[in-house]
Amino acid sequence: MAEPAFSQHEGGAVPAPPEAGVVPFSATHLPAVAGMFAQTFRGGAGRSAETLRRTIAQLFLERDAAYADIPSLVHVNADGRVDGFLGVHVAAFECAGQPVRVAFCGSLMAASPDTDPFVGAKLLRRFLAGPQDISASESANAVSQGLWTRLRGAVLPDYSLEWIRVLRPAGFGIALAGHARPALRHMAPLARPFDALAGRIGAFHAPQPGPCTDEEGDSATIGALLERFSADAVLRPEWSAVDLCRRLADARHKARYGPMQARIVRRGKAAIGLFVYHAHPDGIAHVLDIAAAPGQLPAVIDHLFAHAHARGLVGLRGRTRPDLLEALLTRRCHFSHRAATVVTSRDPALMDRIRSGRLVINGLAGENWMPLIGHDFA
Amino acid sequence: MADTIETALRSFITENFLFGDDSRTIAGTDSLIQNELMDSTGILELVAYLEDHFGISVADEDIVPDNLDSIDRITAYVAR
Structure with missing residues (x-):
C-alpha cells in the first residue's frame, strides 16, 4: 500500500495525486519504465520492444512472494507521470551461516536527473529504509555511489x-x-x-x-x-x-x-x-x-x-x-x-561480519547476470 | 528562531556545497538546484544534516523542491 504523498505549498500540506511520490512498481508502470530504461541506458533504442518489457516484468514484478515487502520502486510526479525507477532483486543469502535477505538495487534512473535531482535521492532513500537485512549494488556509477555513501553505505574497493x-x-x-x-x-x-x-x-x-x-x-x-x-x-x-x-x-x-x-x-x-x-x-x-x-x-x-x-x-x-x-x-x-560494489546494513554487527571476510556478491551471485546489463532489446 | 536556523543553514551550505568559499552570496530565495549548488547527493547530505542538527525527521514526501530548494524554504520547513 503506497503511502500518501504531499507537496508543501504556502498554505500548508496539499494532497498530491493519489499515486504521487515513491510507490511500489506495478504492471501499470511497465510501459513508462521500459521507455525510461531504453532512453537512459540504450539511447532510446528498443523503447517499445516487447522483449524489454517482458524482461523487466520477469525480473522485477514476477517475484517470490516472500519478497513482496521489498518491491522495486517508481517515482510518480505530481502530473501522474513516472519519472524515476529503482529495480530491486532480492535473494536469500547466508551471512556467517545465518540466513539473510540481500536486496540488490540496480537500474536506478530518473527522467530528468539534472533538473530534478530529488527523484533519485528519494528512491534510494526509500529503498535503503526497507526491511531487507543487507542492501547491495554491484553496478553503482559515480552518482549512485555518492548517494550510497551519503546514506552510510560502504564502497568495497576490492570488488569495484x-x-x-x-x-x-x-x-x-x-x-x-x-x-x-x-x-x-x-x-x-x-x-x-x-x-x-x-x-x-x-x-x-x-x-x-x-x-x-x-x-x-x-x-x-x-x-x-x-x-x-x-x-x-x-x-x-x-x-x-x-x-x-x-x-x-x-x-x-x-x-x-x-x-x-x-x-x-x-x-x-x-x-x-x-x-x-x-x-x-x-x-x-x-x-x-x-x-x-x-x-x-x-x-x-x-x-x-x-x-x-x-x-x-x-x-x-x-x-x-x-x-x-x-x-x-x-x-x-x-x-x-x-x-562500484556497495553494501550496507542497518545492523552494525552484520556490517562487522561483512567486513570480516570474503563476499560472494558479484557475477552470478549478484546482478550482472541480468539481461538488462549487456543486452540489446529489439 | 528563524534567524538561528538560517545562520546554521548558511554555514552548512558554505561548508558543504561551496567548499568553504564564503565570498559567494546566496539570496534566501535562490534555487539551490538551478544554481547548481545541490545535486541528488547534496539533497541527501542536506536531509541528513537537518535530521542530525535540528532533531527533526524528514519524511520521504517532504523531500520536494517546495521544502528544500532554497534557504528560505528550508528555514520555513524546519521552523514548521
Whole structure:
C-alpha cells in the first residue's frame, strides 16, 4: 500500500495525486519504465520492444512472494507521470551461516536527473529504509555511489575494479574502438598480422593452459560447484535456493557481449574451478564469473586465458574481488574503475561480519547476470 | 528562531556545497538546484544534516523542491 504523498505549498500540506511520490512498481508502470530504461541506458533504442518489457516484468514484478515487502520502486510526479525507477532483486543469502535477505538495487534512473535531482535521492532513500537485512549494488556509477555513501553505505574497493587482460594488442584496440563505432569491427582481420608479430614478444605470448582441461557446464554441476567453492565465504547466496538453470538462461541474453561460455575446469577428473564469459568472435571476453577450489584459482585463471586465446579472442575483462586481485596482479592485467560494489546494513554487527571476510556478491551471485546489463532489446 | 536556523543553514551550505568559499552570496530565495549548488547527493547530505542538527525527521514526501530548494524554504520547513 503506497503511502500518501504531499507537496508543501504556502498554505500548508496539499494532497498530491493519489499515486504521487515513491510507490511500489506495478504492471501499470511497465510501459513508462521500459521507455525510461531504453532512453537512459540504450539511447532510446528498443523503447517499445516487447522483449524489454517482458524482461523487466520477469525480473522485477514476477517475484517470490516472500519478497513482496521489498518491491522495486517508481517515482510518480505530481502530473501522474513516472519519472524515476529503482529495480530491486532480492535473494536469500547466508551471512556467517545465518540466513539473510540481500536486496540488490540496480537500474536506478530518473527522467530528468539534472533538473530534478530529488527523484533519485528519494528512491534510494526509500529503498535503503526497507526491511531487507543487507542492501547491495554491484553496478553503482559515480552518482549512485555518492548517494550510497551519503546514506552510510560502504564502497568495497576490492570488488569495484575492472581487470583487463590484453591477449592480442592490435585486435584489442580495434575491438575497443568497435564499441564506439561498430563498423570498425570489420577491420579485425587487419590486426591479425600485427598480433602474430606481437605474439613473438614476451608480453603477448599465447597463454599456456597448464595441466587442466575444460568442458561445458550444466546448471546442476555449476550450482554444486559454486556452493562448494564459496564454502569459506562470510556472505554468499543460498545456492540451493537459486534457480540456476533460469539464471544461466537469463545470463545468455547479452547480445552486446556475445554468446556465453560456461566451462568447468578439471585437473584430471577433479573439478577445480569454473568460468563463465561472453564474447563475440575476435572480441573481448566479458567474464561474468570465476570460481575455484581453495588454492586452485591461479590454475583456473591461466586456463581461462588460454581458452580465450585459443578461441581467437583479443582480450578479457571482468570484475575484481580480493582473491582474484592477488592472482591477477602477476598476470599482466590492467585495472580500472567503472562501477562500484556497495553494501550496507542497518545492523552494525552484520556490517562487522561483512567486513570480516570474503563476499560472494558479484557475477552470478549478484546482478550482472541480468539481461538488462549487456543486452540489446529489439 | 528563524534567524538561528538560517545562520546554521548558511554555514552548512558554505561548508558543504561551496567548499568553504564564503565570498559567494546566496539570496534566501535562490534555487539551490538551478544554481547548481545541490545535486541528488547534496539533497541527501542536506536531509541528513537537518535530521542530525535540528532533531527533526524528514519524511520521504517532504523531500520536494517546495521544502528544500532554497534557504528560505528550508528555514520555513524546519521552523514548521
